[in-house]
Amino acid sequence: MSDNTNAETKKEGCAGCDCGGGVGAGGSLPAVAPQDARRGFMFKFGAGLLGIGGLLAAVPIVGYIVGPARSRYRNEWVDLGATTLYPSGQTRFATFLNPIRQPTDGDAAKTACWVRCVETGKFQVFAINCAHLGCPVRWFEQSKLFMCPCHGGVYYQDGTRAAGPPPRGLFEYKWKVEGGKLLIDAGRLPGLEESV
Amino acid sequence: MNREALIQIVKQPVQWIEERTGVIAFSTPLLFHHVPRSAKWWYVFGSATLMFFTIQIVTGVCLGTMYAPSASNAWESLRYIDEEIPLGWMLRALHGWSSSAMVVMMAIHMLQVFMHGSFKFPRELNWITGVFLLLTVLALAFTGQVMRWDQDAYWGLGIGAAIVDRVPVFGDQMRALMLGGPIIGGETLNRFFALHVFILPGAAIGLVGVHMTLIMKNGISEMPKPGEIVVPSTYRKGFEERMQKSGVPFFPDAAQRDMVFCGVCLILLVFLAAYYGPFGPGGMPDPTLINTNPRPDYPFMWIFGAVSLLPPASETAIMLISPVVGIAILVAVPFLSNSGERAPSRRPGMMLLAVVVVMAIVALTWEGVTSPWSPVMDGWSALPTPTQFVKGRTPLQMQGAVVFQYAQCRNCHELGGFGGKRGPALDEIATRMSPDQIVRQVQQGGGNMPAFGKNLNSAQMTAIVGFLSTLRPANEADSTIPGAQLPLPIKSPLVLNSPFTGTGVPAEISAGVSSR
Numbered sequence: 001m002s003d004n005t006n007a008e009t010k011k012e013g014c015a016g017c018d019c020g021g022g023v024g025a026g027g028s029l030p031a032v033a034p035q036d037a038r039r040g041f042m043f044k045f046g047a048g049l050l051g052i053g054g055l056l057a058a059v060p061i062v063g064y065i066v067g068p069a070r071s072r073y074r075n076e077w078v079d080l081g082a083t084t085l086y087p088s089g090q091t092r093f094a095t096f097l098n099p100i101r102q103p104t105d106g107d108a109a110k111t112a113c114w115v116r117c118v119e120t121g122k123f124q125v126f127a128i129n130c131a132h133l134g135c136p137v138r139w140f141e142q143s144k145l146f147m148c149p150c151h152g153g154v155y156y157q158d159g160t161r162a163a164g165p166p167p168r169g170l171f172e173y174k175w176k177v178e179g180g181k182l183l184i185d186a187g188r189l190p191g192l193e194e195s196v
Numbered sequence: 197m198n199r200e201a202l203i204q205i206v207k208q209p210v211q212w213i214e215e216r217t218g219v220i221a222f223s224t225p226l227l228f229h230h231v232p233r234s235a236k237w238w239y240v241f242g243s244a245t246l247m248f249f250t251i252q253i254v255t256g257v258c259l260g261t262m263y264a265p266s267a268s269n270a271w272e273s274l275r276y277i278d279e280e281i282p283l284g285w286m287l288r289a290l291h292g293w294s295s296s297a298m299v300v301m302m303a304i305h306m307l308q309v310f311m312h313g314s315f316k317f318p319r320e321l322n323w324i325t326g327v328f329l330l331l332t333v334l335a336l337a338f339t340g341q342v343m344r345w346d347q348d349a350y351w352g353l354g355i356g357a358a359i360v361d362r363v364p365v366f367g368d369q370m371r372a373l374m375l376g377g378p379i380i381g382g383e384t385l386n387r388f389f390a391l392h393v394f395i396l397p398g399a400a401i402g403l404v405g406v407h408m409t410l411i412m413k414n415g416i417s418e419m420p421k422p423g424e425i426v427v428p429s430t431y432r433k434g435f436e437e438r439m440q441k442s443g444v445p446f447f448p449d450a451a452q453r454d455m456v457f458c459g460v461c462l463i464l465l466v467f468l469a470a471y472y473g474p475f476g477p478g479g480m481p482d483p484t485l486i487n488t489n490p491r492p493d494y495p496f497m498w499i500f501g502a503v504s505l506l507p508p509a510s511e512t513a514i515m516l517i518s519p520v521v522g523i524a525i526l527v528a529v530p531f532l533s534n535s536g537e538r539a540p541s542r543r544p545g546m547m548l549l550a551v552v553v554v555m556a557i558v559a560l561t562w563e564g565v566t567s568p569w570s571p572v573m574d575g576w577s578a579l580p581t582p583t584q585f586v587k588g589r590t591p592l593q594m595q596g597a598v599v600f601q602y603a604q605c606r607n608c609h610e611l612g613g614f615g616g617k618r619g620p621a622l623d624e625i626a627t628r629m630s631p632d633q634i635v636r637q638v639q640q641g642g643g644n645m646p647a648f649g650k651n652l653n654s655a656q657m658t659a660i661v662g663f664l665s666t667l668r669p670a671n672e673a674d675s676t677i678p679g680a681q682l683p684l685p686i687k688s689p690l691v692l693n694s695p696f697t698g699t700g701v702p703a704e705i706s707a708g709v710s711s712r
Contacts (some may be wrong), residue, residue: 068383084298095484104382106268107482108350111379117283128486133503134354137586138573143604144651149489150355152569152618154646162646164569165508188378189354191361191371 024108073100080125083182088115091139091157094125098185105136111186114139114146116157123182126159127171127190134189137170146170229412230443231450234419236311239450240457241305246404247458248298251417251465252336253397255291260345260494263391267382267481270345274477283622289469295337299495302333310529310550313538317428320530322414325407327526332400337495339392346386351490353380353388359503362512370543380483415439416450420538428535489573490505490565498557501564567615571607575615582612589666596663599656603648612669626668 076099086092094115101109114137116124126146128136135150145162146155153164160169171190176183214220231239235611262281264273277284306326309315315323338356342349357380361371376383415435418424444450479488492500497604506514540547570577581597589597610621636659641647652660 001254053645066373068375068377071372071377075377093486098379098381100378102377102382104266104268104386105379106266106382107380107480108267108381108384109481110484112484112486128483129354129358132358134349134358135490136483136488138486140604140607142576142602142651143648145604145646147571147573147604147607149570149573150351150500152571154571156646162641163644165504165506165510165511167512175491188372189357189375189380191358191368 037105073188075099075185077176077183078186080113080182080184082125082180083117083121083177086115086123086182088117088120091116091141093139096184096186098187111134113184113186114170116159118158121177123175123177124159125156125173125175125184126180127173129171129190130166131161131168131170132164132166134191149163208263226412227447227451228445229332229415230439231416231446232418232439233442233444235450236419237453237457238308238419239408239416240454241301241308243454244458244461245298245301245305247461248294248301248465249333249400251290251294251462252298255287255294256393256397258287259291260393265343265386267345269641270343270385271481273478274344278474285474286469288474290465291340292475293465293469293472295340296376296494297461298333299337301461302330306330307554311540311547312417312420313426313540313543313546314420315534315624316426316536316538317431317534317536318414319410319417320534321334322407322410323530324527325403325410326524329400329403330526331523332396332403336392336396336400337493338386340397341362341493341496342385342388343392344476344478345481346476347481347485347488348476348478348492350380350481350483351488352492355490355500355503361475362449363516392678410710415636416446417538420540422537422539422542424539424589425537487573491567491571497564498560501560501562501567504567504569505560505563514595534631556560567616570616571604571618572616573607575606575608576601576604579606579614582614585611585667589663590661593662593666596659596661600663603652603656603660605660608645622664622667624668625674626665626708627672629664631665633663634664 002006008153061122080094080101082190085094092115095110095112098105098109098111112128114126114128116126118124122136126137130137130148130150130153132148132151132153135148137146137148137153137155139146144157146159148164148166151165153166154162155170156162157167158169159172161167173184173186175185240274259277262273262277262284264270274288277288279285309323309326312334338352341352353375357371357375360374361367363370372378374384374387375381376387389687418438459462472614475493479485491497503511503515537543579601581601586594586597600611605622606615608616608618610617611623613621615621635657637643638657639647639649641649
């Protein structure tokens with residue numbers, strides 16, 4: 001209360017001069033006698049409450065962000081169409097909608113792969129992603145090679161590494177033929193840690 | 197109304213505000229603190245970085261009013277901003293060019309601080325906050341590239357994901373954390389959106405605040421002079437005395453230089469943006485459109501170059517460890533040496549280090565831009581065979597030229613200066629390899645070349661070898677020595693291609709070429 005009065009008096013006294021008003025005035029804290037015991041308890045109590053509340057709030061926040069890292073996404077069998085689409089001895093481009101997709105994925109849910117029909121009824125289905133750093137490999141029918149546009153990885157028609165930096169051959173999908181259709185076990189983006 | 201009364205009318209509201217905020221008392225030292233008289237044009241780059249950051253915030257907020265942060269229509273919304281919104285393309289161009297300019301100014305600023313030893317006592321934390329600002333700005337640049345949500349963004353994320361995936365044990369989880377799931381999709385874009393517009397700008401603003409506070413606390417360093425050494429125990433006292441005696445107020449003495457430089461930068465920015473337009477968006481972010489050639493933006497081109505040139509056996513370790521080591525070294529700079537000489541002439545080792553680092557980044561960027569390791573994907577179908585290589589050839593040899601194109605050899609090998617640079621140019625292959633050696637190389641591959649043995653029949657092989665055996669300068673002999681040296685792969689684009697034209701190469705040029 002006394003502080004207030006002081007400030008008001010000062011302000012009045014100040015009007016009209018160019019000292020800059022009350023800058024710096026009223027900034028000092030009143031010297032209140034510390035009520036040590038009570039304040040010590042209140043402080044600890046407050047810190048404890050805040051800590052508990054913070055933890056409670058952090059659980060959903062952290063859980064929301066790290067959720068995707070913990071979730072177990074299941075691959076599904078995806079239909080790549082009739083086996084007759086893939087003539088024997090040839091490698092064909094195929095696309096499918098990723099079974100693990102979200103409403104906002106848009107075109108990104110589309111996925112491509114290379115289907116090689118080794119002989120009738122026997123397939124190899126390669127992920128589009130280069131085993132080096134994931135760029136899309138392209139098939140060259142004439143030289144029977146897959147080439148990557150990023151860092152120059154090259155693979156033979158059976159997916160084995162031919163040249164360049166890839167540490168391994170192309171990733172392969174598991175496949176099966178059911179009712180004349182070629183199905184592959186697809187979903188997660190292939191990577192070195194865990195193949196498709 | 198007299199002058200006195202007028203002053204009172206202006207003064208009263210100012211006083212009213214000052215009394216309640218202290219804004220004048222707060223900002224007076226910001227404007228009028230003393231800076232060294234010697235602080236001249238070398239000192240403008242930090243201010244320019246800050247100016248570009250301000251442009252980024254303003255243009256970024258503007259773009260935020262129209263951009264759709266959703267994988268299903270981000271790309272379309274950018275096209276809409278570019279083509280339908282009045283001056284939308286200009287806003288995107290300003291944001292893109294200012295981003296590049298900020299990275300460049302920041303790099304120059306950092307280099308200047310390093311070369312002038314300005315990070316030494318008491319400015320160690322100025323440097324360290326600067327390092328974190330650099331990382332934040334680079335992260336903003338990378339996440340900004342993702343915002344374009346085009347093919348480069350999609351496959352760039354794929355490269356990032358593939359690198360993260362290589363982390364031992366937790367790679368899979370870390371990749372999922374980065375992508376927001378097991379694939380690159382909607383959650384990925386929104387994660388990067390949150391980083392790009394909330395987290396990283398917030399971090400940058402906070403760090404700029406700390407950086408500026410430290411500048412106010414420690415003052416701007418003087419131009420280094422040989423012999424004026426930093427002694428931590430006496431530096432601050434001496435510096436403050438010199439500022440009192442010979443310093444000049446920041447405003448207007450130093451600020452006017454900043455204003456001139458920033459003004460020039462700003463005008464250049466507007467012209468660059470208006471003339472060259474916005475960056476992308478490139479092709480639609482549809483991963484089934486694989487006829488794409490993913491490349492990162494310029495600030496990351498040197499990393500793209502580096503990962504292409506790493507030895508495969510150790511590349512995982514290098515990719516994962518070198519960023520950590522690099523950042524640790526940058527942070528450690530002021531702890532390794534925070535006293536002593538600041539003058540570049542007295543720190544030749546440090547100058548050499550700076551030059552080597554800059555040259556390495558420039559060289560790797562150049563490698564990344566030219567990507568000599570990448571096959572030219574349409575080389576086989578799009579490039580003509582130079583006439584000098586088919587003139588006067590037999591039908592078999594000409595058939596070989598056709599097979600050469602057909603088997604995609606041109607994707608990796610140059611003829612007449614055009615084609616892939618992955619393997620050596622074959623303009624003069626007959627001077628280096630005998631027909632037998634060519635057969636062996638084509639059949640079995642090796643030296644980073646795939647084996648073509650299974651894919652070429654004997655007629656094709658005979659034709660292709662027949663063709664390649666004619667590729668030599670007119671006045672040079674075929675390679676006849678058994679075991680003649682195999683051609684070295686020309687990795688560097690800096691090695692100039694032979695000026696061979698097929699008719700009468702000057703002797704000294706062909707001699708120089710053949711000795712390679």
